[in-house]
Each structure stands twice: as C-alpha cells, then as structure tokens.
Amino acid sequence: MPADSSGRPLRIVLAEDSVLLREGIVGLLTRFGHEVVAAVGDADALLAAVAEHGPDAVVTDVRMPPGLQDEGLRAAVRLRAERPGLPVLVLSQYVQRAYAAELLDSGDGTGVGYLLKDRVGHVEEFVAALAEVAAGGTVVDPEVVRQLLRRRRDPLARLTPREREVLALVAEGKSNGAIARTLVVSEAAVGKHIGSILTKLDLPPADDTHRRVLAVLAFLRA
Amino acid sequence: MTVWRALGGRGYLGSAWPWRAVAYLTSGALLGAVVLVVIVSGAVAGGALAVVVVGLPLLVLTALAGIPVAAVERRRLRLAGVAPVPAGQHRTPGRPGLPAWLATRLKETATWRELAYAVLFGVVLWPLDAAAVVVGAVLPLSMVAAPALVAAGGEAKVVKLWLVDTWPGAFAAAALGLVLLAAGAYALGVVAGARAELARVLLAGKDADRVTELVRSRVRLVDAFEAERRRIERDLHDGAQQRLVALTMTLGLARLDAPPGPLADQLAAAHGEAERALVELRELIHGIHPKVLADYGLHAAVADAADRSPVPVDVDLDLPGRLPRPVESAAYFVVCEALANVARHSGADRAEVSGGYGDGRLVLRVRDDGRGGADPDGGTGLTGLADRVSVLDGRLSLSSPPGGPTLLHVEIPCRPIPPEDPCG
Structure with a gap:
C-alpha cells in the first residue's frame, strides 16, 4: 500500500542532529522503499555527504550544530546554488515565513519543500511530499500558507471564501485533481476557481503546478 | 586610587598627587572666575534687556549655564581621583528639536541643581580654591626662592612681611619654605579631596550612588532572565520536542501496520493526542524565545508576530540590519504584548507597527483604531515591559484617550551591529 504514495525509490542524504529522530526518519524512509545513503548530524557533514554520494534528494533539519541557529537552512540554500536541480526538503521546528521565503528564493524555486517537522508524524503525507519535491515540485507547509493568508490585504479581500480555500491548497502545491478530491468538487470547478483567482490577483495564468504555486507565493510574500 | 588613599600611603610627596591637587584647585579657581563673569553678565544683561524681549532668551541661556559647568566639573573630578558622578542625570527629550529639549531641561530638577552649583562655584568656591593654592603652594615657594632674590637684589621681602637681607636669614627662610611646602602639599591634597567630594555630592543628588547600583543590579537581573529563557527554550527544543x-x-x-479495528482507532487517538x-x-517554546528573532532579527520577528495576530496588522519598519540582542528582545516583546492587548481589549479592526532607526535610537510605534482607554497600570504586562525598556535607557509611553486611538511609543538608544559580524 505505501509504495504508491512514495513514487520511485530515491537515494537520500538526511541531516538531523537528534539521533532519536534521525534513526526514526531513516527507518521510515527505508520502509517506503527509499535508500538513505548517508545520515549525518551537522551542516558540514551534510555538504560533504552530498558531494560524496550525489543523492536524488536531500532532507535536512533547519537547526543544527555547531551554532544551533539555522545552519541546516544555510546549507540547503548553498546546495541549491551549487547544484541547481537537486531537490531539497527542509524540516523546521517552527513555522517561519522568513525561512520559507529564503528557501523558495534559492534556485528557481522548483524541487524544494519547506515542512513543519511535525509532518513526519503523518508518515504517508511526509513521504508523498518528499516524492513531490524529488519530482521537481514545490511544497510549502499548510501552516505557512495559513500565516500568509491571514495578512488580509486588499486584493485578497476580493476573493470569495471558496476561492481563498482553493488558493490555500494551490499554495501547498496540490494539483487540480488533489484539490478537487479535498474539496469534493469536480476538477473543472477547481480550474474555474483558479482562473478567477489568478485574474483577481493580476497573475499570469499558468498550467504547470509548481509555477502556479510560485506565482501565488510570490504574490503573497510581496 | 583616590587622593585620600594617596594621602595615607607612603611616597605621597614624590607622587603625582600633590601636582594633581594643585592642578585641580588652580583650574577650579580659573574656571570659577569665568563662571562668575558669565553668570553675572548674563543675568544683568538679560534682566536689563528683558523689557525689549531679546533679554529673555539670554536669561534662559544663563539659567542653562549650570549644565556645561556641571559637565566640566564632573570631568575635573578625575583629577582628584574621586569616583565620577554618573552622567545621564538629565532626561532624554520625548521629541527631537530645540523646543522639546528646552522644555525638558527647564522642567527637571537636575538643571536647577546644576545652576545652583554653578552660582555657588562662582561666588564662594573658586575664591577658596585660589586661597588654598596661594597659601599651600605660592607662599612656601616664594620663601624657597628667598636666597635667589637676595642674590639678585640684596634683599627679599618674605611673605611681604619680613625683610631678609642676610644669607643666614635667606637660607633659614628657604628651609622654612621647604618644610611649609611639604606641609602645604598634604594640606592641598586634603583641600582638593574635600572640594571634589563636595562637588560630587552637590552634582549627584543624594541617591545617585544607590541608584547606580540598583540600575546595575537590574541590568544583571534582566540579562540573567534573558539567558534563562534561552536555556529553557533550548532544553525543550532538544529534549521534549524531539521525543514528541x-x-x-x-x-x-x-x-500503517495496524489492522482496521479498535486497535487502529486507539492508535489514531493516541497519534492525535x-x-x-506537539502543537x-x-x-x-515560541512564546519563551522565538527562533526567528535570533536568526533574522527584529524586522522578521515583528512581521511574524503581526502574522499571528488575529487583528490585521500592517508593518512598516526601517531597520539597518541587526541591533544588539537585548534591544531586539525588549522591542520584540513590547510589540507582542501591545498586539496581544490590541486583540484582547481594544476592539480594533486594524493595527499598525511602524518606526525605524535614526539618531542613535530605535523608535517603534504600535497604533490601533480601537476604543482606547487603556490603563498602563492595569495589568503587569506593560509595566514589566516598561521596566525592561528602561533598563536599556529606553522609554515607553502610552497614549490612549477614551474613544481611541491607542498609541504605544517605544524608544531605545542603541547602535546597529555591523552586518559583517557573523556572531551578531
């Protein structure tokens, strides 16, 4: 059953300083058929491991030794600059718009994810998000999207409650089909809502899911 | 080292202290004479010209003369080695500009106490300084010089009283002069010390020492409090949070592994709990010490707090990079408390956090369009924060007339941390 949501098997480098959690995530990813080629505990080791193994994707914590500040995020941004196209999923203990913004601004914004660490508890969602990122998608934690939407600025006031709901799901990186299933409506209805949202926000229409996500996020961050 | 301790120790005569005592008293005499001239001429000219209005600014200037005099006197205390009076007895004006500065200065007691000191200095103290120098140094020196005067002119009039025209008489006068010079050095040390203590007491006000110590201990407490918060945040993050x-x-x-049934239901319930x-x-943990403040600074942290507020908040800040950690922390918690109050009590539809850095100080304003009538003494929240701001020499003021709007104003003097400092 789980193999469906995990997509193709990936070779992953994992960086997480808590041993307990590191072992847990390794076990989880292995269970879903992925291979963790290196599991490290700090940012320098992460950079070294990526150089050595050339993985399909990187999963990293934000806060890591030695400074216990945002070394993981720094390493992620650096990796994306050095290796465009390397999918990176960043796990954060806190929802921070500033972290998400910095990460999404690195590279071209594709193949990148920012999730609250709690999401690893939803094992299937977590593995699905990783697969999405590895396939070049953009995943942003719903909590970040909710924070962005809470800044009720005027253009957003023009949206209907249903459109706001759809917008939140778009920003999380969901496809039209997934949004339709979540809201229990037809895909055509979702398409219509999205068209109307993009028009109201003066954004260019886009087919590609991640480009759509990026357009919406760029608008929300502005 | 003070002049008092030097007086008690060995080698006083050979040290710099007698010279410093003479320098302190001589400079006091010269400065006091100038102060007398300035104050008397300012008061006379100002009083005479008051009828034609131009005299009034002159009188105001004369009233403020105590401020520079006191500043110089505080610096001169170092000459006598007396513990300097802490500066900053004057308040910082609430607004920029000359009128606000004048209003603040003329209303506070420090200005008038310093003027009183300047008058005392100009009328009583400097003649005493001068007399001490003459008696303790100039007269003995003139006696020491007696043999030279006799050699040059055949006679010398010692201390303007005794005529000396013989060599034995001249050398006796010189010997007596040397003894008196040594005694005078000690006497001058005592006078300078007493004079400096008097200036210190008059310029400091009675509680200055105790206040200084209290301020220091308060700073220590706040620092300890801040460090403790960070430790608790770190412990919770590294421990309980990771385990959860x-x-x-x-x-x-x-x-995933449980077959559908009661076990799966219980697992789902446990998972939810x-x-x-975790949430x-x-x-x-966020309330104890937000990570975004440490990592990205005040602007990002305030934007984050605004995002969390149930009342829509506009943020308009102009900050030059990072500020010192205690300043960022105090400012952030003030904004959080203010926004919490806006959400809880004000009934406002909108709030705004604005401000920036300029003229060596951080200024923040939190404004809402609610019903006003907020009482700063009502809850401990803002009072505690005002304490925290005042430890940093900052000020917090609240204006909240019934019917609104409520405006909270915070000012903290500080310097931005240079951006190239990675530890900032």
Missing part, C-alpha cells in the same frame, strides 16, 4: 516528534512518527508507522501536545509545546 519521534513519538508521533512511531505512532504514525504503527497505524501526541500531535496536539502546544511549539507555541509555548
């Missing part, structure tokens, strides 16, 4: 995440992950995996605990813990 691991627990939800284990429960999540267990749910663990997640709620609560995360909020708690």
